[in-house]
Amino acid sequence: METRKSGPIGRPRGFDADAALERAVLVFWEHGYEGASLATLTDAMGISTTSMYATFGNKEELFRKALERYTEGPGAYLARALEEPTALDAATAILTGTVRTTTRPAHPQGCLGVQGALAASDSGRGVRDLLAAWRNNGCASVRERFRRAVDEGDLPPGADPALLARYITTLAFGIAVQAASGIGRDELQEMADAALRNWPLS
Incomplete structure (x- = not known):
């Protein structure tokens, strides 16, 4: 799950975006694009839907990033x-x-x-x-x-x-x-x- 980083009160909670993307790769790999629901993705990534959109964009943009990571x-x-x-x-x-x-x-x-x-x-x-x-x-x-x-x-x-x-x-x-x-x-x-x-x- 997301963990609060040290800093001023009110600072957005942070997470390891690289590790979250790795987990998204595995979800898309197993379930395909349509089979991977937002709930499944965010649960596996350990982040909220809001954080996912803020960091990776929408589901299609997340998939594009996941495909790049898979290719590399x-x-x-x-x-x-x-x-x-x-x-x-x-x-x-x-x-x-x-x-x-x-x-x-x-x-x-x-x-x-x-x-x-x-x-x-x-x-x-x-x-x-x-x-x-x-x-x-x-x-x-x-x-x-x-x-x-x-x-x-x-x-x-x-x-x-x-x-x-x-x-x-x-x-x-x-x-x-x-x-x-x-x-x-x-x-x-x-x-x-x-x-x-x-x-x-x-």
């Missing part, structure tokens, strides 16, 4: 994967990172960015569009990495970077959905490994 934290494996020395290494790291992130013990299963607005109504259109852009941006980053691999001779000249990027990201999103459905880490990793057995090599 649990979702950071994507950026690291793109730094791998070969396209196959990158693809392997993306799928392995997805499996690990979506099946972490004591964390929500699945991916915040995939499940966040799957059932969003018209009122959640902004969040649905935000997440579509988030997923497309990730695919674009993978595409650019694979295009560089073609230019460097790591992938054969006839390889299609856009198709390969869509293939890998679609697999990653599918893994996330399967993880949210309760499929175990080992089974998902076997599927990821099988998907890369016919990877085009130079």
Whole structure:
């Protein structure tokens, strides 16, 4: 809960905004955007609705901040994967990172960015569009990495970077959905490994 900081009488109660945002990430990750009620969010964050609005803005703005935090934290494996020395290494790291992130013990299963607005109504259109852009941006980053691999001779000249990027990201999103459905880490990793057995090599 919020704790009163020392200072003049009447000073607003303070709280650890960073820790509160981390807890909001977990709520959105588990329940999605619409499934996360304000009461659930503020209870998990340990703050009042007034404090939430004052610090983070409305629910959609809070979700945007939570998605940024998720991308920098649990979702950071994507950026690291793109730094791998070969396209196959990158693809392997993306799928392995997805499996690990979506099946972490004591964390929500699945991916915040995939499940966040799957059932969003018209009122959640902004969040649905935000997440579509988030997923497309990730695919674009993978595409650019694979295009560089073609230019460097790591992938054969006839390889299609856009198709390969869509293939890998679609697999990653599918893994996330399967993880949210309760499929175990080992089974998902076997599927990821099988998907890369016919990877085009130079």
